[in-house]
Amino acid sequence: MSKINKIFSDKIPELSEKEEDLLHQVKNVRTTPRDQRFPSQNQALHCWNRYNEWLLCMKQTGSDDDKCQVYRQWSVSICPNDWLENWDEAREEGRFMGVKI
Amino acid sequence: MRIEKIFFLCDAPEFAQLRLQDPSTTTMEGLIAFNKHLLFVMTIIVVLVGWLLFATISNYDEFNTQKSQSFFHSNALEIVWTSLPALTLLNLASPSFTLLYSMDEISTPEISVKIIGHQWYWSYEISDFDTMATCMDSDKTLKYTCYLLTEESISQKNYLGFFRLLETNKRVLLPSNTHLRLLVTSVDVLHSWAIPSFGVKVDACPGRLNQVNVFLKRIGMFFGQCSEICGVNHGFMPIALLVVPSIQYHYFVVSKLF
Ligand SMILES: [Cu+2]
Numbered sequence: 375m376s377k378i379n380k381i382f383s384d385k386i387p388e389l390s391e392k393e394e395d396l397l398h399q400v401k402n403v404r405t406t407p408r409d410q411r412f413p414s415q416n417q418a419l420h421c422w423n424r425y426n427e428w429l430l431c432m433k434q435t436g437s438d439d440d441k442c443q444v445y446r447q448w449s450v451s452i453c454p455n456d457w458l459e460n461w462d463e464a465r466e467e468g469r470f471m472g473v474k475i
Numbered sequence: 476m477r478i479e480k481i482f483f484l485c486d487a488p489e490f491a492q493l494r495l496q497d498p499s500t501t502t503m504e505g506l507i508a509f510n511k512h513l514l515f516v517m518t519i520i521v522v523l524v525g526w527l528l529f530a531t532i533s534n535y536d537e538f539n540t541q542k543s544q545s546f547f548h549s550n551a552l553e554i555v556w557t558s559l560p561a562l563t564l565l566n567l568a569s570p571s572f573t574l575l576y577s578m579d580e581i582s583t584p585e586i587s588v589k590i591i592g593h594q595w596y597w598s599y600e601i602s603d604f605d606t607m608a609t610c611m612d613s614d615k616t617l618k619y620t621c622y623l624l625t626e627e628s629i630s631q632k633n634y635l636g637f638f639r640l641l642e643t644n645k646r647v648l649l650p651s652n653t654h655l656r657l658l659v660t661s662v663d664v665l666h667s668w669a670i671p672s673f674g675v676k677v678d679a680c681p682g683r684l685n686q687v688n689v690f691l692k693r694i695g696m697f698f699g700q701c702s703e704i705c706g707v708n709h710g711f712m713p714i715a716l717l718v719v720p721s722i723q724y725h726y727f728v729v730s731k732l733f
Contacts, residue, residue, distance in 0.1 A: 396611075396733055400725045405587040405603045405656060413581075417658060417684040447606040451587050452684070454660055455600055455618075 406448040417452060422472070424449040425461060429473040437475065486672045487638055487698040496671040499693050499718070503674030505574045512570055516563065578674075582688055584656035588649070592659070592666030592679035592701070595708035596622045599647050608732045615732045619645045623711045640710070641698045646717040650724035651691045659685045667703035670714060676702055694718050 389397065412420035428445035435441045450458065464470040485497045498504045535543055546552050589600040601617035608615055621643035629637045649655065659668045661679035669676035672695075677685045699714035719727070 393729060396729045397725055399607060400604065400728045403586075403603050403607060405584050408581060408583060415579075415685050415687075417686045418660075418682065421684055443606055447603075450602045450605050452589070452656075452658060454589050454591055454658075454684070455602070456591070456662060 406451040421449065421453040421457065425453060425458070426472045429465075429475060433473060433475050486695050487641060488671075498674065499672045499691055499695065499697065500674055500689055501692070502578050502689070503672060505577060506674045509570055509574050513567065516567060520563070580688075582654045582690070584654045584688060586650065586653060587656045587658060588647075590657055590659045590668050590679070592661035592663075592668065592705070592712075594663045594706050595701075595712040596620065597643075597666075597668070597701075597712060597714055604728055604732055611733050617728070617731065619647050621645050621647065621713075621715065623713055638698065641700070641713045641715065643713055643715045646696070646715045648724060648727055649691065649716055649718050650721035651694050651718050653690070653721050653724075655689050655691070657687045657689060659687070664705050665703045666701050666705045666712075668699070668714065669702040670697050670699035670716065672697050673699075678703055691718050694720055 406420075406424060409420055409423070412423070424445070428442055428449045431442040431445045432438070439446075461470060461472070465475075485492075486499070488496070495503075495507055495510065498507055586601065586603055589602070591598045591600070598621065599617075599619040605616055623640065624634065624637065624642040624644055626639060628634060629639060629642065634642075657668075657675070657677070659677045659679045660683060661681045663681065665681075666679040667676060668679055673689055673691070675687055675689060677687050679685070695718055697714075697716040697718060699716075701709055701712045701714075705712075
């Protein structure tokens with residue numbers, strides 16, 4: 375209980391410049407935007423699509439991690455980690471059904 | 476919002492509770508308003524029908540047909556008792572549909588929370604800050620695996636005031652006044668992620684990612700339970716959420732990840 379009270383009532387402590395900057399960055403983080411192609415409640419295909427968009431980007435840029443970072447983040451944001459691990463594993467073993475690099 | 480206020484609101488079930496828990500989203504406010512509207516109409520119907528039944532039984536019988544003769548095959552009566560139920564239904568349908576369509580109003584989400592049902596616990600993943608974290612040379616992510624706090628551990632001193640069968644070993648922190656996207660899925664059998672205060676109840680199906688958008692209007696501790704029978708420990712996989720002001724949430728993310 376005292377811990378909860380602390381979280382609610384504690385003033386945010388004085389921040390150093392670095393923390394201030396980090397806070398600003400965290401504030402501006404936005405998750406995967408909505409996609410008009412997937413208006414339904416089930417977002418499984420949305421996740422699959424974002425993952426393949428990242429792969430497509432990797433293919434087109436010759437595996438340039440920096441350029442495809444946004445796509446990677448967007449797929450990571452909405453896909454359960456289990457699924458991503460499965461697909462990463464499938465790609466390594468060459469049995470992946472989606473975009474092949 | 477003042478601190479005292481959150482403890483006066485009912486965000487967890489009470490003993491012998493009759494009413495709904497206090498709303499924290501517009502969805503739940505709408506649901507409660509609709510529920511009240513329904514009860515009002517129902518009361519009128521019950522009184523009216525009861526009175527009609529009583530009047531018929533006490534006023535008419537097989538020997539007393541004087542009065543009933545006067546409205547035998549009455550057109551006016553037929554029109555009234557056909558249109559009245561139709562109008563009543565219309566009166567119920569219009570707010571019902573308004574609510575239904577306002578519930579899947581879509582907004583641009585700021586944070587995605589992945590909620591995964593297991594036999595028998597819930598786990599949560601918030602991966603929106605992953606890229607930022609790796610840029611900052613930290614591979615930490617926001618992940619929660621929430622098991623039930625057993626009665627033995629609750630009876631310990633530092634857990635005084637905790638709810639039996641509702642508390643988890645980790646509480647999921649969420650920001651208020653932020654558009655959240657909840658993605659509910661399961662890894663084994665069907666579960667259902669339900670929080671009465673949010674007006675949210677979504678099935679967790681393996682292979683599906685069910686999306687709900689919520690906008691939490693206030694801070695507080697919110698409790699829920701699995702709502703789809705999923706096995707022996709179905710009743711022992713509660714949900715405990717701590718909703719804090721968004722600024723404090725951001726601060727939490729900074730201190731947790733970097
Ligand atoms: Cu269950």
